[in-house]
Amino acid sequence: QSVLTQPPSVSGAPGQRVTISCTGNNSNIGAGYDVHWYQHLPGKAPKLLIYVNSNRPSGVPDRFSGSKSGTSASLAITGLQTEDEADYYCQSYDSSLSGPVVFGGGTKLTVL
Amino acid sequence: EVQLVESGGGLVQPGGSLRLSCAASGFTFSSYAMSWVRQAPGKGLEWVSDMSGSGGGSHYADSVKGRFTISRDNSKNTLYLQMNSLRAEDTAVYYCAKDQQLVNPYYFDSWGQGTLVTVSS
Numbered sequence: 403q404s405v406l407t408q409p410p411s412v413s414g415a416p417g418q419r420v421t422i423s424c425t426g427n428n429s430n431i432g433a434g435y436d437v438h439w440y441q442h443l444p445g446k447a448p449k450l451l452i453y454v455n456s457n458r459p460s461g462v463p464d465r466f467s468g469s470k471s472g473t474s475a476s477l478a479i480t481g482l483q484t485e486d487e488a489d490y491y492c493q494s495y496d497s498s499l500s501g502p503v504v505f506g507g508g509t510k511l512t513v514l
Numbered sequence: 515e516v517q518l519v520e521s522g523g524g525l526v527q528p529g530g531s532l533r534l535s536c537a538a539s540g541f542t543f544s545s546y547a548m549s550w551v552r553q554a555p556g557k558g559l560e561w562v563s564d565m566s567g568s569g570g571g572s573h574y575a576d577s578v579k580g581r582f583t584i585s586r587d588n589s590k591n592t593l594y595l596q597m598n599s600l601r602a603e604d605t606a607v608y609y610c611a612k613d614q615q616l617v618n619p620y621y622f623d624s625w626g627q628g629t630l631v632t633v634s635s
Contacts (some may be wrong), residue, residue: 508558
C-alpha cells in the first residue's frame with residue numbers, strides 16, 4: 403500500500419487528453435511538500451517528467467503538465483502519442499517516521 | 515552528460531549479503547545527495563535510502579532499516595549499498611538516482627539503468 407495513491411491504469415486514444423491523479427495526506431502533499439512525476443518505460447531508467455509540481459525539464463514536451471491542490475496532484479498529457487505508453491509515478495516528501503521520500507503506486511498508461 | 519552505472523547485483527541466498535555500487539560521472543558528485551530506489555517484479559518504485567553529498571547524513575526506508583547501509587566515496591565518485599540479511603522480498607531492480615539537492619532528498623533528475631538483485635535459495 404503506497405503512501406501516495408494513484409489509479410492503477412488509465413487509457414486514451416492517440417490525440418486525446420488523459421489525467422493521472424496522485425492523492426496524499428497531511429504529512430506529505432497536504433503539508434505543502436512539492437510533487438514530482440516520473441515516466442518509466444519497461445527495461446529503461448525512470449525519467450523525470452515534472453518537477454516541483456508543474457515544471458518541465460528541458461526536452462520534455464509541453465504536452466505534459468502538472469498541477470497540485472490541497473492533498474492531491476495531477477499529471478495531464480494532451481495529444482496522446484503511442485510513445486507515451488509507460489508507467490507514471492508521482493513522488494513527494496513525507497514528514498512521518500516511515501521515510502522522507504514517498505512514491506505513488508504507479509499508473510500504467512495505455513494508448514489505444 | 516550525467517551517467518550513473520550500477521553494478522554488483524546477482525543471485526544470493528536468503529540471509530546472504532551483497533554490495534551494490536553506482537559509478538557517477540558528468541557532474542560534481544559531492545555536491546548532490548544520492549539515493550537508491552528499487553522496483554520489485556510487477557511492483558512500483560520504492561525509495562530505499564539516501565545520503566547527503568558530504569556523506570554526513572542518511573535515511574532509510576523502514577523495510578530495510580538495520581539491514582542495509584548506504585555509503586559513498588566522493589574521491590571515487592561512487593555510491594554504495596551494503597545489503598545484509600537479505601530476504602526474498604528484497605528481490606528487485608535497484609536504481610541509483612541523483613538528487614537535485616546537497617543535503618536532503620528532493621527529486622531525482624538522473625537515474626541509472628539498474629542492477630537486478632535476486633534473493634532465492
